[in-house]
Amino acid sequence: MVVSTLRERSGLGSDGLAAVLGQLEARFGQRFSRGLEIRRQHANTTTWLPNEPADAVVYAASTDEVAEIVSLCARYGVPVIPFGTGTSLEGHVNAPFGGISLDLSQMNRIVAVHPEDLDCTVEAGVTRKQLNEYIRDQGLFFPIDPGADASLGGMAATRASGTNAVRYGTMRDNVINLTAVMADGTILKTASRAKKSSAGYDLTRLLIGSEGTLGVITEVTLRLQGIPEAIAAGICAFPTVEDACNATILTIQSGIPVARIELMDALMIRATNQFANLDMPETPHLFLEFHGSTASVAEQSEAFGAIARDFGGGDFTWATRPEDRSRLWQARHDSYFAAKGLRVGGASIATDVCVPISRLAECVAETVADIAESGLIAPIVGHVGDGNFHVQPLVDLNDAEEIERVEHFIGRLTERAIAMEGTCTGEHGVGQGKRKYLEKEHGAGVGIMRTIKAALDPLGIMNPGKILPDL
Template sequence: MGLPAEKVNGVVADLTALLGERCSTANAVREHHSHDESYHHPALPDAVCFAHSTEEVSEIVKICAKHGVPIVPYGVGTSLEGHVIPELGGVTVDLSQMNEVLEVNEADLDCVVQPGVTRKQLNEYLRATGLFFPIDPGADASIGGMTATRASGTNAVRYGTMRENVLALTVVMADGRVIRTNRRARKSAAGYDLTRLMVGSEGTLGIITEVTLRLYGIPEAISSAVVSFADLEGAVNTTILTIQSGIPVARIELLDDVQMDAVNRHSGLDYPVQPTLFLEFHGSEASVKEQAEMVGSICEEYGGSNFQWTTKAEDRNKLWEARHNAAYAAKALKTNASIWATDVCVPISRLAECILETKKDIVANDLTAPIVGHVGDGNFHLAFVFAEGDNEGMKKAEEVNDRMVMRALSMGGTCTGEHGVGTGKMKFLIAEHGDAVSVMREIKKALDPQNIFNPGKIFTV
């Protein structure tokens, strides 16, 4: 059920007066903004606005608030749980043209960017400074979207997630007010931590228009390694002991045998079709060598074989490109297939149990669902692969996913380690947080009394 035509016409007229042709009702533009990369059903916005500044975003919000029209922020559309789908119609605010790096403070190891800057764009800009931004969710996501979904990725085991690496935000609130959540100081005891409140809020509390980020020096030396295992248990136990031993590994990624088969085919590689760890080490030349040797010994202890490591940039780039293309590789396992990506995260001591039980459930239900994970922090993903029209397979996948999530929760884990809640994980939120969800609702009502910011996401109001 869409918005009344009179309301749509009114808000579009006001937005067109503000933005001109940058307020679009063209079907092609609306369709592009009707979905993300998830399996969730698309929904068309009534209009799409392309903002160029914080001031414009503020005016857009004021107009939408006046008409009581929903607002959905949009970056590049790489989210995986329906975050940017305008479930109730309304106005999508596309922030991709707000893509300037505003400030780099090399001495303080931080920078200020607009939300449409992508992670690859930022690191290309920083290259000459000797600094880099480490959060790497795989897709070339926008910094604003990564902040809104509390993204992490392959480097999180060493550098943390967006939660640890966002220092301050500029946010437009539901009445059009523009607030700054923090200063550039590395720590503060002044007032509520509004930065952490906004990080992970998925566009439900405000629109992020500037992000201050923590930066790091590019390591003196980087090496990557690949090692295969006879079984999943050996690979996971290697991960657990590596972390418990305090080895400062930068990346430690698990791919099961199904995912390795897919990666080999898609990326033209010839690794053994076995559970495999992809690793990366950062530091001085001596420390990188020492880390690789220590992890190699642990791998041998748990049955790892073919331990190969390299410091050549071209070899490392090929390896991580293959890892980042894992979802596309999975999709190629079946003709005319679609995928449903989902994730959970558990305390690392329960990781082997959770993955092995999930793998058994996948096999018992005759599903194609490669497992891949940022296992250094207890986070793993499934990509259910379906042939077109496979309704029975989708039903089985939903049941396997439900059991996986409840299994993770029973182990002290979470329904999503990094994808976010969106619409896809809403039904698990009370099971995970209990009465805390009612507090979240009260915060939402206080900051967005009309419920115009991304309604229908995270929880119902």
């Protein structure tokens, strides 16, 4: 199956696309757009991948409408590209073969909250901040925090994680079931609300991380957590990035249940100081957060402090009031935008890898040396508690030689992580940008993925050109 022949296989070519566009415009009216700017916004990429807009954008308001749209596209062999909030980093919402951008942002209803079961069901367009504001008064929160206010359907589709993953896991661990529209328009509910099941294949996990290539996620049932009695956040400076990573490794190996442990290298601290008007020392820092009872938070903090001192860590700067914690974590979440200020006019290329925690310090140290040797401006941040870190080269897109250097650097970074039994992407996903590394990481597994794709999407209309090489 070759996706480049999608329209030829339908037997209708451009006539099939015209039929789909005409029927969708008649059916959805103002919720249908062929405007170039709208289409370009829906192909937004926060990378150097070119903007590849769909032929039209349709705003769906229900699972039934999604099924109607997908069924029509399947009839004519027209691609469907699901769109949540457009915060993905690897070209997931691009439409390299045209088709329909299916915007789920109007599907933003919180369907049900079950406080006694610690779960809820939401439509795919609900964002994580919207959900947490809704459930806060019930003493609950949803812990997955990728930084951006992403849609929960998109977070499931990309298997997102973020700053809380070290304690609460990723979307893989926090989705109980989901509803999806498959490539032929069939509406599928993957599981019940039971916390565990041995009944049949795990269809939920199959669709989590599939990046819209197998189906369109329209509803998600999520695990919730009780808001902890006490929360304390703090920052701690270290002499080197390697010292900070080694302190992180020992913290995890010691079983300290830290909720968040984030790395920012010296260059990123400089950028953050400038962007957020802070005055942190320009050395590598760990940002931490502890959850639990007042006594357990104090115990966790003391245990980490002892480890930090062994690796040259300085005194903690604490934040216990909610507004102070929010300011601290907002500075961490704004690192993408802060880094752009390091080079006016430079494009920001965010990439990530993840390695076993025991290899973290080694991988980061080799990456730091590679950055220096390459002469790049490339700050580092990381969800280092689970071995995941991000590098953000700033590049002049008008300089072909510099683009080539950055491409080679990202290739070395990715191959370094895979060689250490890690992965080419811990949380950004594959999309278009990391497809070429999939076979190196998964080997024969890519063939199995192709078989699954062909079985569930024989026409290849679901977000084509993503994840799988040469499809």
